[in-house]
Amino acid sequence: MQENKGRMSWKTFWLLMVNPLTAAVYLVFLQRLYRLCQFGGKRRNIPILAGCLVFFCVMLLIAMIASVKKGRRAEEQTDILKEAVLRKNNKGRWLYRSYMSVLLIFYIGTTLFYGEKIVLSASNFNGKLSWFLYERTHKRTVEIAHDHVFSGGVDKMIEDLKQTLQMPEELYVATSFNLHFKPDGTITSLETYLYGIDDKGKLKTYLISYDGSKSKRATVYLDGSVSEQDKDRKKLQPMLDILKQVNLEEAVQPWGEQEYGLIYYGVRDWGNDSTGIICLDLNEGNQASAETGSNIRGYTVSVFVPGKENEITPKRYLAASKEEEQSGSEAMSEDKPAAINPDEEFQFENGDRFRLNVADAALGSRYYTLECSDDGGINWKVVNLDPFLGQTGVAAGIAFIDEKLGFFCLSHNGGDEAELYRTDDGGKTTEPVQLPYSVMEENLNQDSPFDFPQMPYEEDGILKMVIGQGADGGQEVLYQSEDGGISWEFVMENNDLYRYGRIFSKRTDVIEECIRSGIFTGTCI
Structure with a gap:
């Protein structure tokens, strides 16, 4: 009997571990795990997950003890009893196998279903888990030892960041370098987005945020996206x-x-505005006021009072070294504007341009500024620091009807949906366009809504716009506006509008005539 000590009854073990009760707890465990990965909420979900794990541990212990005891009793039975039990077991074996098969299918099905959702929550910033993983791999914190701007703090701060993060020697400003400080010189905040090319030729980016009132450590996000266009005009060293x-x-x-x-x-x-301009000669260290009427251009550091820029004129220190003047003149004569990306840039027939420039690309999201150029894209001026009113996403189009009236599109969720914004003052102010989605379909389909507007265009004094389904589907509908894009009226929905939309996108008269003549097979609403 000693040699059989410890033998287990596996049937008893699996009956205790695989049963409707454990299946229900397993379902709750997967649901809570998915919610934690997708939406977060540690206080709500982690206690329930911990309770489920305790339940499984207890059930495992009970199953092991019961199966061992069952195995011992089976060894102590006489041969006659074993034969009787065997005949009884043979009769119920099919029922046992069916019972276990149903439960195993349930376990496998729920695991695959929620497993896929959990994996998706970890990819492409689709859930809280993806943000957590991104921060674990891309987020760094750096202690700011030199936080006094009057004693060379900016230069020393950059050197500290370079040494800690192993930044390239030559750095460029992707957006701006915005620093605030107290009257005694203590740095209170810093917001900047820097990039450079390392020794291996790889692009390195550094989104830096520092708030001295909360911590003496700066938060840095690495490996973002940035445009290298005009990088020679955005060197950090001149600052x-x-x-x-x-x-x-x-x-x-x-x-x-x-x-x-x-x-x-x-x-x-x-341009010709010399207000607050103080020219510096970096070669000789002299200061001088800018000449009125001259084309003022150069690396500029502006010192200002936050919130009172219109009341107190900022002091704008502009570098005017001979090397910069020479490189600037060469750039004006030789540089050619980059090719236009229609999702981010628009050009008038006279060469004037508007563009949506990436200002911040932290955590996969993009903030944009609106800029304009009157020299074919060589020089740019900021028109609006936040044309999308604080919203993040990916630019999906920009178009201007004239110098004042324009539209911008911002997409979300990997191109599933987008929002349209309107300006009537050349981009200085913007507002979201409200579309009456409720009349866009006769039978509204929530899974594939029409929520991805394309750029409006003018035809016979009327603005028209095609709206698609983005990544959700392939159909399109047509809208029109007679008040400059403030309000939009639903015109028609047609399956064939999508098929021929690229050909006749600006000839709705052709589309309407084809529908009336029966060439298009869809139903016009």
Whole structure:
């Protein structure tokens, strides 16, 4: 009997581990695990997950003890009893197998169903898990040891960041370098997006955020997306050279405010406006006021009072070294604008352009600024710092009917849906366009809605716009507006509109005539 000690009855073990009760708890476990990965909510979900795990551990312990006891009793039975039990078991074996098969199918089905959802929550920023994984692999924190701007703090801060993050020697500003500081020179905040090319020729990006009131450590996100267009106009080093020649303490002392800021975009074009411009010669260290009537252009560091830019004129320190003047003239004569991306840039017939420029690409989301150019895309001016009113996504189109009236499109969820924005003052202010989606379909389909507008165009004094289903489907509908795009009227829905829309996208008269003549087979609403 000793040699059989510890033998288990596997049938008893699996009957206790695989049963309707454990199946129900397993379903609850998967549901809560999916919700945690998709939406977060640790306080709500983790206690339930922990309770499920405790239940499984208890059931495992009970099943092991019961199966061992069952195995011992089976060894102690006489041969006659074993034969009787065997005959009884043979009769119910098919029922046992059917019972276990149903439960196993349930376990496999629920595991595959929720397993796919959990995997999707970890990809393409589709859920809370993907954000968690992104931060684990792309987020760094760096202690800011030099946080005093009056004693060379900016230069020393950049050196600290370079050493800690192993940044390339030559850095560029993707958006801006925006720093705020107190009257005593203590740096209170920093927001900037830098990039550079490392020794291996790889693009490295650094989205840096620092709030001195919360922590002495700056948050840095790595490996974002950035456009390298005009990078020679966005070098970071000229800003450091300018700050070495400027006494910031003396510059802000006359203002007597509680907070100051400095901002740097790279080369800026001021045209004939010399307000607040102080020219610096980086070669000789001299300062001079800008000449009125001249074309003012160069690397510029602006010192200002936050929130009072219109009341207190900022001091704009503009670099005017001989090397920069030479490189600038060469760029003006030799540089050619890059090819236009219709999703982010629009060009008038006279060569004037508008573009949506990526200002922030943290965590897979993109913030845009609206810029304009009157020299064919060589020089750009910021028109609107936030044309999408705080919303993030991917630019899906930009179009202007004239110099004032324009439209922008921002897509979400990998191209499943998009929002349309309108401006009637050349981009200075924008507003979302409200479309009456309820009349877009005779039988509204929530799974494949018409929610991806294309760029409006003008035809016979009327604005018209095709709206599709994005990545959800392939059908399109037509809208029109007679008040400059403020309100839109549903015109028609037609399956064939999608098929021929690329050919006749701006000839709705042709589409309507084809429908009336029966060439298109769809139903016109």
